[in-house]
Amino acid sequence: MLEARVIHGEPRRSVISIIGMAGLEYRVKEILQYLGKTILGLGKADFDTMSNEDLKELLSKFLEERRYIIVLDDIWKIEVWDDLKAAFPDAENGSRIVLTTRFKDVALHADPRSPPHELCLLSDEDSWKLLSKKVCLEWNSIRTLPPWSEELGRQIVKKCGGLPLAIVVLGGLLSRKEASYSEWLKVLQSVHWQLTQDPTLCADILALSYHDLPYYLKPCFLYLGLFPEDFEISARRLILLWVAEGFVQPRGQEPLEDVAEDYLEELIGRSMIQVAARKSNGRIKTCSIHDLLREFAMSKAKEDRFLEVIHQDVKLKSFTRGRHLAVHCRVPPALKNTSKVRSLLCFDLNEPVFREIKKFKLLRVLDLEGIHIARLDSAVGKLVHLRYLGLRGTWLKTLPSSVCYLVKLQTLDLRSTLVSPIPAVVIKLQQLRHLFFNELGEIVPSPPPSRTFLPNLKTLHGLSINGTESVENVLNKLTNLRELGLCGELKLQEKALGMWILNLKGLHCLKLHARKLSPPAAAIPKLDFSSHTHLHKLHLVGLMNKTQKFPPNLTELSLQNSFLTEDPMEKLEKLPNLRVLKLKQSSYVGKEMICSSGGFPQLKILKLSFLYSVEMWRIAEKAMCNLRELEIVECKRLKIVPRGLWPVTSLCSLRLGYMPLDIEMKVQERQGENWYRIEHKLPF
Template sequence: MGGSGKTLLVKKVFEGLKSSFDCSAWIPLSQSNKKDELLLTMMKRFFDSTREQIPQEFFTVSLVQLMDKLRGYLQDKRYLIVFDDLWSKDVWESIKYALPNKKHGRIIITTQRGDIAQFCSHNSSVSIFNLQPLSSDNAQELFYKRVFPLTNECPAGLVEWSRKLLNQCEGLPLGVVAIGNILSNTDKTADSWRKLHDSLGSELGTEGSLSSTLDVLSVSYNDLPYYLKYCLLYFSIFPEDYKIKRRKLIRLWVSEGLIKEVIGKSLEEVAEDHLTELIQRKLVLVNETDFDGRAKSCRLHHLLHKIILSKSHEENFCRVSKGPMMSLNERVRRLSMNKTCFNMFQKKFPRARSLFMFGMEMLTHSKLSFIKAASGDEGNMIQALGNMTQLRKLGITDLKEKDGKLLCLSIGNMNNLQSLDVSSINEDEFLDLNSMLNPPKLLQRLCFRGRLQEIPVWISSLHDLVRVRLKWSRLETSPIDALEDLPNLLELQLLDAYDGKDLVFRPGKFKTLEVLELASLNDLEVVKIEKGALSSLVKLVTKQCQRLKMFPRGIEKLSHLREFHLYDMPEKLVNGLQKNGGKFRHLVRHIPIISSYSLESSGYWKVKDLS
């Protein structure tokens, strides 16, 4: 991301070192550099640094001849060259062939994109320096120097507001300096500083006092291909500083249709690639890292979030409502509510596809895109949901058993619903969801968290279901019977969902299932896979099933199984998979990837490869 001080730092290094070289050149790049113009600029700067006159013939030769002449000129010289703000891999490809192979020169490249830096670091002689944000102390020191140039000290009455403003900058030098410059020319009162803090979003607009900061930070956004722009705009749905889980974000991108098919990859894999690229471009910040090195949760920088929020509104991508008086047009497709907006449920939004609610006063909950049902007027709120007839994704948390029937009535009006996630008020509360007379036929993803007396009978009629997740259900009867004939089911997760001892997959059932996860089934002793069952299974996960006596019977017949992951499983079973002499090794030798995970005191999973 721009504004981190890369150019300023390298400029100081360049000015301090250039006299030690035979020639030097500072090359500011742009997103529209032509190769011939760029090479000529390089040549001019080198000649200028030695006070030589560039030969006229250099202006008339072909591109290839110009590259040869530049290479020849630098061949035996010690040269220093800086390429500032590199945006394109193609530009670097054309540049590097114009430079001699001898290691007499020193090349410094600045770029806002991590993927460009990796691309340029083709051998061990190249080092990458990731410029970090300013520490809190350094940011404060810089801020005070700008605002209070005579004393470099902040009056006691303004310390709290200076802290809040610096928190918005998150160590970004550009933000610290820009906001400091504004405050240096305004009244040194808490009210003036509060007004600036509360209006930073508008000040970052094209007509605002921080428009120059907008210009710098928008360059990275404008450089994105359209598919990455949509993925980045999706962050506008979430409140500032909201930390979203990677897996949840990827599922949302896929369910919203933002991810296009790529031959040879699943949609989730394509989405993972998109997120990785946004992280490499320094547009998305990693908040937590998972055990495998991938992002566990992520978010946007505060200032970038304000810019993305504005662009999302311009593109009609999402409308964010922060209060009950905010006007909303009926054409909105995604609606995010961040404060008391209960009256919004009384309106109709015929084109709305997704509803997200955060920090509600009557519906207080911090979770992503979910409505908290346990409030003082939950019945009216749940009933009013029936007006959101075009919703494609709905999540309900903290549902009480008594409100289940009313929720079923509202969901019955959502004919376009594709994703439904319902959680009870606690893991011991039952979900009463049996009275769905008209379940949404387009439903693809279903997640229930809460006790169930039985699997709702209407689930068996949902032929478009591709993913089912049951957690805390603690069913006394096997859920398999109700799910085994779903014709398009690809993924099934049973997490503390069944209290029985036996789980039997009957012959020829679950023909399309590719991913099966069995976790925290505390009484489970036997899993039996009969002939022809789970014939398409690719990935099997067992987690913390401590009473399981042996591996699923029939696992050796799963010819398409490619991954088998065991999390915190009985040591006897894990040892039976050892390559040399493992008791059960012969049952799994056809599986390419076998991994065992043990939970460490640090909270991370330690992985052991048993493949």
């Protein structure tokens, strides 16, 4: 891929940036002198009489007459590139600069028109190839690897998590060991210890990235050490935890959650965290941390008495009284000196979960997600500093009434619990910002005690409403919501629901799921979204007579069980900012879809699934001109005319699921430049 970008492309001098983890930093003067020595043949005496500006001018004049390629390894700062770029003239002759960095903002600054190449961690197979190559090189290729080495070598590199730096360090170590099974086994059993023994080889290189972090990102990074190894962390969960812990600095009137999301993007841009999965709109869904960086975070955090992780083998004598505590064992030991603990995150626990919870007097975060508990100790109400209570996946049956005393609570997560109906005490939590229900419990239809009912609530998800009073007397008092998710017999409260949603001018995301226990099918209330300028994400599940008046700035739309009989593409293709469209099961029950020329100007992702009645999809020239990903699942009558997907020249990814065999064969036959052509009618 890099070779193609170096050799082909625009005639302008372009910068091809490679983003990845860990390396070493150089100074501008050293780089310039090295270029002067290797390109111009200058010596030390010349450098003594020349300033940096003189040297840049000399290099520029020399290179201006030539087609050149220059590789700059590990540029840390934007300022470094700014100091160097004057030495690299653009003579429109196809010159190239390959720049490696661990910071995405440096790459984008160096050349905004050239997308950076983001390195992936190595596969198990490539990791083993790198290790064996390193060992053989150190042996000067005189010796070959012993027959038993592959089995142990593959286990060793697996512990490196695909990080080339760690693999090369261990390869050098193994090459200096006796070539025996027992010696390699010792290395396998002490991989992480071995990697920290010579700081110049690995640990200090990783530490450089940490020490370069701005002060506000350091606690956010160290906090990741609380999560188990290879754990995929929900981005939303992490953001809300950071806010609850007080790590996020106010930035004008911007919501703290948005600032925290920028923190996460910045840590990813610095290659300190890896994206495990992204949402279809490009935002981060889950993230993870490499084992070596996690080990560093835990070591540094323990040294600073920032956190403590208790697992099965921990010796309580080594407990450092860290302010943030994670428990990774099924039977936790009895802990003392818990009065200063600010956070308690539990993983893989059996009951009982810290029976004497009242001892954690200063607790800000109690996260029990995934821990099965029948009841929560009423003493939880004594944790008056609590800001985050995570009970998702606990299958808790009741919420103690003492929760009403948690006056500082910001997040209450009751997803995948059996709490029903929603307890009335929740409406007393005046500082609550994010409330997640389990879609089982109906709202308590009693009016709130005052008009300042949950005044700070920004997120309300998973609420089931089936009565006739809960919207008009209770929910319509919530006017500051940014995210709303409702389910139930929504049509019963169509007028009240319509008025409430109309007044939610700051709404960013809306999910409505209409459902009934008996026929006819549940219907979505008729709503007018034309005045919702901030609403960019809309998911609707339920019967619609015709397509709604959609928000003008909508970027993501998902429809399901809409049973539309008129082609929805006619209206949807006119939405100027739509980037993601998902037409799911029974969203459209007609036979033909038409995408006209110029339609869907910004659409990047299109997903069609379980559209059993659609037989023909017409795609005109210049339709969906920016489409990158197309997914088609269970659309077995579909044929694409008149020229298949040929008009969609921007398509990069086509995914087919449960489709007839011949369509998959046609795609396989067309590997290469035009692999996405589908021109023939498909069988039933």
